[in-house]
Every structure is written in C-alpha cells, then in structure tokens.
Amino acid sequence: MIAVKYFGMIAEKTKTEGEEFSFSGMQLVDLLSTLEQKYQLGQLSFSVAINQKIVQDTADYKLKSNDIIALLPPFAGG
Amino acid sequence: MNTTRYNRQIILPEVGVIGQQKLQRAKVLIIGAGGLGVAVLPYLTAAGIGEIGIMDDDKIDVTNLHRQVIYKSSSVGKSKVLEATAMALELNPSIKINAITERLNHKNAISLFEQYDIIVDATDNLNTKYLINDACCVTNKPFVYGSIYKFEGQVSVFNYEGGPTYRCLFPDETSDFRGCNEAGVLGISVGIIGMFQANEVLKIILGIGEVMYGKLLVYNILNNEQQKFEFSKSTTVTMDKLSFEKKYVLSENPIFEIAAIVALKQINNPKVVFLDVRNSDEYPKMAIHSCVQIPLDELEKEWHRLDSTATLYVFCQSGIRSKKAVEILMKHNFENVKSIAGGAKKMDKIGYNKTASVSNSINN
Numbered sequence: 554m555i556a557v558k559y560f561g562m563i564a565e566k567t568k569t570e571g572e573e574f575s576f577s578g579m580q581l582v583d584l585l586s587t588l589e590q591k592y593q594l595g596q597l598s599f600s601v602a603i604n605q606k607i608v609q610d611t612a613d614y615k616l617k618s619n620d621i622i623a624l625l626p627p628f629a630g631g
Numbered sequence: 632m633n634t635t636r637y638n639r640q641i642i643l644p645e646v647g648v649i650g651q652q653k654l655q656r657a658k659v660l661i662i663g664a665g666g667l668g669v670a671v672l673p674y675l676t677a678a679g680i681g682e683i684g685i686m687d688d689d690k691i692d693v694t695n696l697h698r699q700v701i702y703k704s705s706s707v708g709k710s711k712v713l714e715a716t717a718m719a720l721e722l723n724p725s726i727k728i729n730a731i732t733e734r735l736n737h738k739n740a741i742s743l744f745e746q747y748d749i750i751v752d753a754t755d756n757l758n759t760k761y762l763i764n765d766a767c768c769v770t771n772k773p774f775v776y777g778s779i780y781k782f783e784g785q786v787s788v789f790n791y792e793g794g795p796t797y798r799c800l801f802p803d804e805t806s807d808f809r810g811c812n813e814a815g816v817l818g819i820s821v822g823i824i825g826m827f828q829a830n831e832v833l834k835i836i837l838g839i840g841e842v843m844y845g846k847l848l849v850y851n852i853l854n855n856e857q858q859k860f861e862f863s864k865s866t867t868v869t870m871d872k873l874s875f876e877k878k879y880v881l882s883e884n885p886i887f888e889i890a891a892i893v894a895l896k897q898i899n900n901p902k903v904v905f906l907d908v909r910n911s912d913e914y915p916k917m918a919i920h921s922c923v924q925i926p927l928d929e930l931e932k933e934w935h936r937l938d939s940t941a942t943l944y945v946f947c948q949s950g951i952r953s954k955k956a957v958e959i960l961m962k963h964n965f966e967n968v969k970s971i972a973g974g975a976k977k978m979d980k981i982g983y984n985k986t987a988s989v990s991n992s993i994n995n
Contacts, residue, residue: 607862628778
C-alpha cells in the first residue's frame, strides 16, 4: 500500500484529506497522472513530499511500498 | 533598559539580560498589517524588539475586524499601519515603530530590507511572497513565512544563513491562489500562525532552539494535526541583484506587455503570431488563425519551433504565465515579444469571438 495525503485547495478538490492505493511498482509520475485524471487537479500547483521530504525532481522518482506521499500547495491567505 | 518590564522573560536562562539586549538591538520588518501582521506585532512589541517596521497601504474595513483584533470598530476607514503603530506605542513606548504606509514593490523592497535584520511575511498573495523571497535573497535576510488556507496554516523560515528559499519549496510561480478575502478564514487561524512566526523571530534573535529553516510546518486547526516537511536548497534556483532587476524591471516594464484589446486588433495580421502558453486542457479555447500552442513548461525546450524574428503576442489564462514566457523567449534573443495583459480571460471578455469569426471568414 501507499498513502496519499492532501492539503489546502488540493484536499478541497479531492474531498478527502487522504487515501490509500495498492502499490503496483508504479513511479511517482504515474501516481500523479492517476490523481490528475481522478480529480482534475488541473491548474492547481503543488509540491510533492515523500515520507515528509520534498522531492525536487518528480520525473524519475520511484515509489516504494508504504511510502506516504503528500501533495502540498502553497497557501496565500493572511 | 528597563529590565523590570521584561523580568519574567529575563529570568529564563535561555534569555537573560544578554538575550534582552539582543532583542533591544534587533530590527524586524513586518510586511502586512492584516490578520498575520496584527498577531505578530503586539507580541514582538511587548517582548521589547528595539525597532519594528510595519508596512501596509490598506485601510481598515469592517470585514477585517473579526480577525485583525487590534483594530477598533471606531477605526474603520483609517490607515491600518497608523492605527497599529498607535496601539504598539501605547503597549510599549520604549521601542521604535516605523509606520510605512506604502505597498511593497520591486522599487522599494531592497533599500527597505537593508534597514532590518529579519523580514516577516504577513501578506495575503503569492506575488508578494515571491517578491519578499527574492528581495531577502538579494539582501541576505531571513524570511519568516506564514500563510493560511481556510483551517490550515503554513510556517517556515526561508533564506536563513543561506538556507533554502521559498522558490526551493514552491518553484512554480504561475499558480493563482485565493487568499482569505475570497476563501474565508477564522481569526483564530491567523492568530495561531502569527504566533508561530513571532516565535521564529524571537528564536532567530536569541539564538535558541531550532530555527525552522529547511522545513515547512503545516498546521490544521480542525484536527490539531501538525506536520513538518523537509526540503533542501535547489541548485537551479538562484536570485542575486542582477537577476532580481532583470526579473522585476523587465516584467513590470510596460513595453513588454500589450493590452488585450490592442492585441486583438492584430488578429488578422499575418505578421503577428499568437502564442498560447496554457496547457491543452484549458478553456476558453482561442480560435485564432495564426496561433501556436506551447505550454509554458515545454517552452524552454520547444522555443526553437518559433520564428525569433516574428512579432509574438503571448497569452495564458490571466497574464502571469505569459510574462514568464516573455522572459524565457527574450533570454533566447527573441526581439518582438509581448505578453497580453489579462490573457485569454480578458480577450474572451472583450469578445474575441466576434473578431475571430471575421478572421476565419477572411482566411476561408
């Protein structure tokens, strides 16, 4: 399994703060495109953290079982 | 220095008289006298920070009062900064408060930041956060960040002793996010996040604890969950005085921007190429005959598809990404490139459809 956590406007769009997916050896980009199709994240910009660490190069990142992926958009209010 | 006033913090071994003297010598600039700013200001004032700048050009609105709790009902319509200054001086007359009733921009940022030790971001929009970040990088000042989305808040310290910056965490400047005015907010949320920011300021000055650099704290007030995410310095993002001027002077220079209504008049001009830098799934679609689509993300590797001698009018959804595209193209020696102000939304609003059908009928 892998767990995905959502924050801010992303959580609003997904209507949940998190969910689990069965892990099938997919790469991070595959997961992100699955989420894009499922939720139409479209123009929402976000950074991705895996196991509490921000990943700067998402293109080649290989996920492992039990990874926790967080989608972190910037907040603007104050 | 009147130490009696500060006795209860001086008796903390981590502070002491020496710590109090550090606070008294410190100069902190708070940008924004809204929800976050008015949470940070009284605590820094009461703690005895020697000099505090508070900057905002806004006036107090009745809809601010539920969260900007230092303002009185009788102060609606008055300057936020002047009211905040009066409150702070009454709270602690022994410190210096600089009231700055202007808005931060690329022209005043650098000279202003140079006069302070720490910059506190209490603003409510992403553009200003990038500007604060960039000016902090140029002047080498720590940037104490705080931000809210509804019931969640983010806190971090950027550019601390050369550490990671806001751009290392959020490199994508093109997103368009709602602030409190549009999304809604509780006074409590800005109060809590403002307290985290004030706490980071005191830790930086006193040299105690762990300053929250290279980490993003996300706090959710509905379930009290608090998480920290680590991030490191990106090697691809740098900002020095030269790149600062290039970025801001260029993008604010009107000669690189064109009004949508003026651009649309050239819709039938075969010498003008319209460049759509939106992603293919964005609406409204523009039925412009001489229109090329290259999403901004791909422009850096696809720019050679364009004729660098042609006149290019670049647009996106609202005119932010297209400015970035103009920067990229100018870097590759394109000469006649302009960003369409307001982007596709603006063109759609002023009725490009009518113009486009004329264009189509001519071309058919």
